[in-house]
Amino acid sequence: xxxxxxxxxxxxxxxxxxxxxxxxxxxxxxxxxxxxxxxxxxxxxxxxxxxxxxxxxxxxxxxxxxxxxxxxxxxxxxxxxxxxxxxxxxxxxxxxxxxxxxxxxxxxxxxxxxxxxxxxxxxxxxxxxxxxxxxxxxxxxxxxxxxxxxxxxxxxxxxxxxxxxxxxxxxxxxxxxxxxxxxxxxxxxxxxxxxxxxxxxxxxxxxxxxxxxxxxxxxxxxxxxxxxxxxxxxxxxxxxxxxxxxxxxxxxxxxxxxxxxxxxxxxxxxxxxxxxxxxxxxxxxxxxxxxxxxxxxxxxxxxxxxxxxxxxxxxxxxxxxxxxxxxxxxxxxxxxxxxxxxxxxxxxxxxxxxxxxxxxxxxxxxxxxxxxxxxxxxxxxxxxxxxxxxxxxxxxxxxxxxxxxxxxxxxxxxxxxxxxxxxxxxxxxxxxxxxxxxxxxxxxxxxxxxxxxxxxxxxxxxxxxxxxxxxxxxxxxxxxxxxxxxxxxxxxxxxxxxxxxxxxxxxxxxxxxxxxxxxxxxxxxxxxxxxxxxxxx
Ligand code: SF4
Ligand code: SF4
Ligand code: SF4
Numbered sequence: 001x002x003x004x005x006x007x008x009x010x011x012x013x014x015x016x017x018x019x020x021x022x023x024x025x026x027x028x029x030x031x032x033x034x035x036x037x038x039x040x041x042x043x044x045x046x047x048x049x050x051x052x053x054x055x056x057x058x059x060x061x062x063x064x065x066x067x068x069x070x071x072x073x074x075x076x077x078x079x080x081x082x083x084x085x086x087x088x089x090x091x092x093x094x095x096x097x098x099x100x101x102x103x104x105x106x107x108x109x110x111x112x113x114x115x116x117x118x119x120x121x122x123x124x125x126x127x128x129x130x131x132x133x134x135x136x137x138x139x140x141x142x143x144x145x146x147x148x149x150x151x152x153x154x155x156x157x158x159x160x161x162x163x164x165x166x167x168x169x170x171x172x173x174x175x176x177x178x179x180x181x182x183x184x185x186x187x188x189x190x191x192x193x194x195x196x197x198x199x200x201x202x203x204x205x206x207x208x209x210x211x212x213x214x215x216x217x218x219x220x221x222x223x224x225x226x227x228x229x230x231x232x233x234x235x236x237x238x239x240x241x242x243x244x245x246x247x248x249x250x251x252x253x254x255x256x257x258x259x260x261x262x263x264x265x266x267x268x269x270x271x272x273x274x275x276x277x278x279x280x281x282x283x284x285x286x287x288x289x290x291x292x293x294x295x296x297x298x299x300x301x302x303x304x305x306x307x308x309x310x311x312x313x314x315x316x317x318x319x320x321x322x323x324x325x326x327x328x329x330x331x332x333x334x335x336x337x338x339x340x341x342x343x344x345x346x347x348x349x350x351x352x353x354x355x356x357x358x359x360x361x362x363x364x365x366x367x368x369x370x371x372x373x374x375x376x377x378x379x380x381x382x383x384x385x386x387x388x389x390x391x392x393x394x395x396x397x398x399x400x401x402x403x404x405x406x407x408x409x410x411x412x413x414x415x416x417x418x419x420x421x422x423x424x425x426x427x428x429x430x431x432x433x434x435x436x437x438x439x440x441x442x443x444x445x446x447x448x449x450x451x452x453x454x455x456x457x458x459x460x461x462x463x464x465x466x467x468x469x470x471x472x473x474x475x476x477x478x479x480x481x482x483x484x485x486x487x488x489x490x491x492x493x494x495x496x497x498x499x500x501x502x503x504x505x506x507x508x509x510x511x512x513x514x515x516x517x518x519x520x521x522x523x524x525x526x527x528x529x530x531x532x533x534x535x536x537x
Contacts, residue, residue, distance in 0.1 A: 009530060009532050012451070013530075015062040019360070021048040024532070026445060027531070028082075028086060035439060042097075045097070046097060050144075050359075053153065054080070058358075061360070068446060072471070073511060082441050089438070092160070094167050100126050100128070101128035102128055104128040106129045108124050108377075109134060110124075111178050112142065112196065114197065116197040118162060119367060127370070131171070132171045132191075134172075134176040134182060135176065138174050140172060142199055146222065147245075149226065179328035179329070184330050193373050195348075195369065198324065198325070200323055201322070202324065203217040212301070213316055214314065217319075218239070218318060233258065234315040235260065236260045236313050236314045237253040238303050239253070239261070240317070247263075251278070253317075254285050261288065262287075262288045262311055263282070264303070265292070268291045269291060293305040301314065349362075353365065384534070387532055389531075394517065394525075395518075395527055396517060447512055449530050452512065452516065453525070454475075454505055454524050456524075458522045459520075459522065462521060464520060465516035468516060474509040474516075476504050477502075
């Protein structure tokens with residue numbers, strides 16, 4: 001055992017560090033590379049609750065930080081599609097995670113059965129508390145059901161993953177609105193804690209007055225398109241806004257047989273990097289986008305923009321954001337919470353707390369709040385993170401080099417197929433990984449959780465490893481080192497006349513190819529797997 005720190009892990013496993021839900025990405029990619037999709041799915045399920053859903057619609061901050069995508073290393077591992085394959089090729093039997101603690105006899109009410117509410121319910125149920133969800137709609141899942149178009153998210157996956165959560169024994173009541181059917185003060189009396197995960201129900205409209213023009217908010221447009229079979233079709237649709245919602249509305253309108261779809265951004269679409277892939281898809285599908293179009297007024301089916309022409313439309317869609325509806329709260333509680341003073345026993349989470357965010361951010365916040373609620377209920381923190389380093393191994397002894405070379409091929413990302421203009425035309429499933437492709441893609445992962453290290457006492461400075469290293473700075477010559485976890489502290493050879501006395505593997509540069517370890521004649525190089533685990537105290 002060695003004392004590898006959290007700092008080492010944070011720096012060395014950037015994909016996990018950048019996953020808001022702290023998913024063990026190298027852990028599940030290693031399982032996929034061996035064809036074990038069930039365990040890969042389980043790792044995801046424990047960390048991010050909705051692996052199949054996220055495999056389709058996650059904003060994937062892990063991919064943009066992947067070591068494989070750094071200059072000179074090629075392209076990032078296609079992590080999200082690999083995750084989707086862990087759903088596609090698992091056996092689809094509900095995975096029951098063992099509860100972390102026995103029944104606490106504490107009762108928690110969760111207001112809202114969307115992503116953050118369901119996440120809190122799953123977590124607190126595993127912590128031994130009885131959870132009841134109160135949902136104002138006649139379905140669970142929130143925007144997964146009513147806000148993300150079918151062509152981006154297969155609703156069968158949503159249904160499956162919600163059922164998997166409910167199978168833990170979570171109670172829920174539909175068609176119950178806070179502030180109308182139930183009051184927060186009653187819930188405070190009946191439950192040991194109340195979590196409000198009510199999303200963002202207050203729709204925002206710009207100041208521009210709309211007279212004699214048909215308009216709808218983007219959230220309602222998507223909801224109608226998804227849940228209403230007899231939807232009216234409009235030839236000419238204008239959409240105001242440059243958000244995810246505007247892209248979804250535009251691509252939905254094209255599938256709803258609209259002939260012309262124009263999307264107007266006050267700023268510049270390209271500045272919103274999350275939208276890049278969707279923007280490309282929309283343009284391919286025949287939509288039009290306009291940058292720097294600030295809406296002035298709307299009259300007689302015409303939208304007028306500052307410094308530009310007007311545009312005519314049959315339907316105007318405002319994709320101009322939405323906010324939490326604090327009016328569902330009792331006045332006193334509302335005032336206290338809005339002044340950022342906690343209200344005893346009441347907790348906010350997800351979009352209701354932060355405003356609109358991504359799915360993975362909402363899940364991460366709900367996980368965090370669940371642990372805070374657990375501490376509130378049990379009067380102690382019952383979890384901690386641990387860094388555990390495995391045995392030092394020499395893979396060549398087993399004849400198994402790591403095979404993480406940088407020369408492997410890079411797989412293309414998904415291209416959106418040309419639109420077929422009919423409702424529910426789906427991009428779901430198109431070009432998703434086959435079993436073989438996902439195994440090969442997972443093999444590209446360097447497994448950054450492996451720590452390669454040179455033991456000074458065994459190294460005879462033969463330079464064999466320096467001859468085979470693929471990266472200029474993965475093995476560096478140094479005169480001394482104080483602590484190899486702190487990269488700034490090793491001293492490199494400064495005086496050319498002075499022969500270096502040590503070799504050091506900089507694991508931030510190392511791509512875990514295994515070559516140095518393979519050629520070392522004295523077995524001075526070892527490999528250790530480092531794991532980060534949340535454990536109960
Ligand atoms: S190579 Fe693998 S472990 Fe390393 S950052 Fe990319 S996905 Fe994560
Ligand atoms: S495993 Fe060894 S040779 Fe390969 S990149 Fe890392 S330090 Fe360099
Ligand atoms: S191959 Fe092994 S013994 Fe030779 S310099 Fe590298 S670590 Fe030292």
